[in-house]
Amino acid sequence: xxxxxxxxxxxxxxxxxxxxxxxxxxxxxxxxxxxxxxxxxxxxxxxxxxxxxxxxxxxxxxxxxxxxxxxxxxxxxxxxxxxxxxxxxxxxxxxxxxxxxxxxxxxxxxxxxxxxxxxxxxxxxxxxxxxxxxxxxxxxxxxxxxxxxxxxxxxxxxxxxxxxxxxxxxxxxxxxxxxxxxxxxxxxxxxxxxxxxxxxxxxxxxxxxxxxxxxxxxxxxxxxxxxxxxxxxxxxxxxxxxxxxxxxxxxxxxxxxxxxxxxxxxxxxxxxxxxxxxxxxxxxxxxxxxxxxxxxxxxxxxxxxxxxxxxxxxxxxxxxxxxxxxxxxxxxxxxxxxxxxxxxxxxxxxxxxxxxxxxxxxxxxxxxxxxxxxxxxxxxxxxxxxxxxxxxxxxxxx
Amino acid sequence: xxxxxxxxxxxxxxxxxxxxxxxxxxxxxxxxxxxxxxxxxxxxxxxxxxxxxxxxxxxxxxxxxxxxxxxxxxxxxxxxxxxxxxxxxxxxxxxxxxxxxxxxxxxxxxxxxxxxxxxxxxxxxxxxxxxxxxxxxxxxxxxxxxxxxxxxxxxxxxxxxxxxxxxxxxxxxxxxxxxxxxxxxxxxxxxx
Numbered sequence: 001x002x003x004x005x006x007x008x009x010x011x012x013x014x015x016x017x018x019x020x021x022x023x024x025x026x027x028x029x030x031x032x033x034x035x036x037x038x039x040x041x042x043x044x045x046x047x048x049x050x051x052x053x054x055x056x057x058x059x060x061x062x063x064x065x066x067x068x069x070x071x072x073x074x075x076x077x078x079x080x081x082x083x084x085x086x087x088x089x090x091x092x093x094x095x096x097x098x099x100x101x102x103x104x105x106x107x108x109x110x111x112x113x114x115x116x117x118x119x120x121x122x123x124x125x126x127x128x129x130x131x132x133x134x135x136x137x138x139x140x141x142x143x144x145x146x147x148x149x150x151x152x153x154x155x156x157x158x159x160x161x162x163x164x165x166x167x168x169x170x171x172x173x174x175x176x177x178x179x180x181x182x183x184x185x186x187x188x189x190x191x192x193x194x195x196x197x198x199x200x201x202x203x204x205x206x207x208x209x210x211x212x213x214x215x216x217x218x219x220x221x222x223x224x225x226x227x228x229x230x231x232x233x234x235x236x237x238x239x240x241x242x243x244x245x246x247x248x249x250x251x252x253x254x255x256x257x258x259x260x261x262x263x264x265x266x267x268x269x270x271x272x273x274x275x276x277x278x279x280x281x282x283x284x285x286x287x288x289x290x291x292x293x294x295x296x297x298x299x300x301x302x303x304x305x306x307x308x309x310x311x312x313x314x315x316x317x318x319x320x321x322x323x324x325x326x327x328x329x330x331x332x333x334x335x336x337x338x339x340x341x342x343x344x345x346x347x348x349x350x351x352x353x354x355x356x357x358x359x360x361x362x363x364x365x366x367x368x369x370x371x372x373x374x375x376x377x378x379x380x381x382x383x384x385x386x387x388x389x390x391x392x393x394x395x396x397x398x
Numbered sequence: 399x400x401x402x403x404x405x406x407x408x409x410x411x412x413x414x415x416x417x418x419x420x421x422x423x424x425x426x427x428x429x430x431x432x433x434x435x436x437x438x439x440x441x442x443x444x445x446x447x448x449x450x451x452x453x454x455x456x457x458x459x460x461x462x463x464x465x466x467x468x469x470x471x472x473x474x475x476x477x478x479x480x481x482x483x484x485x486x487x488x489x490x491x492x493x494x495x496x497x498x499x500x501x502x503x504x505x506x507x508x509x510x511x512x513x514x515x516x517x518x519x520x521x522x523x524x525x526x527x528x529x530x531x532x533x534x535x536x537x538x539x540x541x542x543x544x545x546x547x548x549x550x551x552x553x554x555x556x557x558x559x560x561x562x563x564x565x566x567x568x569x570x571x572x573x574x575x576x577x578x579x580x581x582x583x584x585x586x587x588x589x590x
Contacts, residue, residue, distance in 0.1 A: 265512075265515060268512065269512045269513070269515065269516075272512050273504065273512070273513065275504070275505075311477070312473075313469070313473070395459045395460065397457060397459065397462070
């Protein structure tokens with residue numbers, strides 16, 4: 001089929017039903033957060049941080065996906081790029097969310113912000129040049145400034161191309177994409193260090209940013225696959241996206257399932273082998289009682305099960321199968337975030353019940369609202385991109 | 399009486415005979431357009447011909463479907479040998495470190511799984527990779543020494559379909575007209 005005869009796919013039809021569901025989710029999340037905040041602010045902010053980081057990861061993951069594809073002049077991704085851009089449309093909301101966290105939440109989360117604690121802890125005094133309130137603010141503002149700027153450039157120019165039809169735009173995006181990818185490596189690593197690793201300020205692991213990146217790409221692919229399958233099932237992507245695109249996304253999902261496990265194990269093995277107190281402090285609570293079960297559960301659920309579920313070729317080309325695995329991985333990513341954050345709240349018990357789940361669902365409502373809003377306003381396929389014919393005829397042999 | 403040199407000649411000849419590729423006689427069509435050859439391959443298959451082959455200097459998208467080639471079983475070799483390698487690595491690290499020569503290292507138990515995972519992982523990869531390559535060689539009948547060539551340009555810019563005579567539905571005239579019809583620049587009797 002020639003691209004000339006293809007009908008433009010149009011925008012997403014965001015119905016009142018969608019909006020009601022998102023509003024209900026948002027309301028439930030907000031209510032759960034406020035109630036928990038009154039009764040137990042520490043728990044509320046731990047739950048907030050879990051969901052905030054989860055969705056920041058999805059938003060910036062979408063931007064990262066579009067950037068790496070611009071960077072390498074990839075042809076196959078064109079018809080699915082807008083879904084990555086839609087995820088990046090959530091970035092401004094994360095900027096507001098991080099502001100709330102910085103102003104109201106951080107004192108419930110990070111012990112090194114308390115001068116009283118630092119005064120009695122030589123190790124923390126030693127880390128003060130990095131771990132202090134002022135520099136934390138500067139870094140956070142800087143990181144979000146960079147992400148928002150590149151989000152505006154990369155997504156904005158792509159949307160502009162829809163209107164102007166300027167095919168040279170794709171090449172103009174290579175330079176900002178390269179700069180963004182380099183800055184992304186630094187900023188995302190440091191932000192995960194600041195917000196997650198610094199929950200236990202005595203601990204350090206140089207591979208931690210890569211660990212968070214592994215989970216980021218894995219869950220980003222999972223969400224993109226679900227979005228694409230949704231539009232494919234509605235027939236809106238007919239002629240644009242087929243099982244060959246799913247196959248490649250499935251390969252990404254598989255690859256980063258393995259990558260996450262590889263990094264997670266590398267981090268664990270070196271700490272286990274060296275057995276130094278300032279390093280094992282992270283794994284100590286996580287290898288006891290309920291947390292141990294969760295650690296083992298992550299090995300099984302975030303690596304072994306999706307590994308075998310995605311191994312055959314047909315598994316990566318089947319919409320239904322891929323969707324089930326993607327939903328599974330998105331749930332596992334939540335458990336991973338929870339496993340990273342909640343031992344800081346309660347070392348002994350796995351605290352995971354109604355407040356955590358509702359706050360998470362509330363963020364889902366917020367995230368889906370902004371993603372669908374973006375897709376409702378813009379063509380779901382960047383049809384004016386010069387490389388679209390490559391994507392329309394995408395064919396995967398292996 | 400045969401001289402020793404004659405005997406040597408015989409031995410070399412028989413070894414050579416084992417590895418030297420034996421060509422089959424048949425008919426070959428040659429193309430310069432990679433799109434045309436996919437259509438021609440599909441039509442050849444439609445004639446009921448099963449043993450034919452397509453020769454191309456680079457992978458052709460859609461040729462497997464056009465020729466009706468089923469998926470290779472090599473992934474199963476990779477998978478099963480990967481599992482075997484994993485099992486072997488697990489057993490071997492256990493046997494060497496906990497049974498045959500137990501030494502306490504860094505105060506860890508004799509059989510400490512985290513320390514052995516890299517070895518188990520490497521064994522998995524080694525078994526899977528080597529057996530995949532081995533299976534691929536066996537399946538393709540490699541190595542082939544000095545195989546007959548249809549056209550030297552087939553490694554550069556030409557494409558060919560070869561049908562051997564021993565195919566039950568072989569019909570040289572029909573094939574020749576079919577190849578010509580689909581834009582073959584040349585049709586000839588060949589050995590491959």
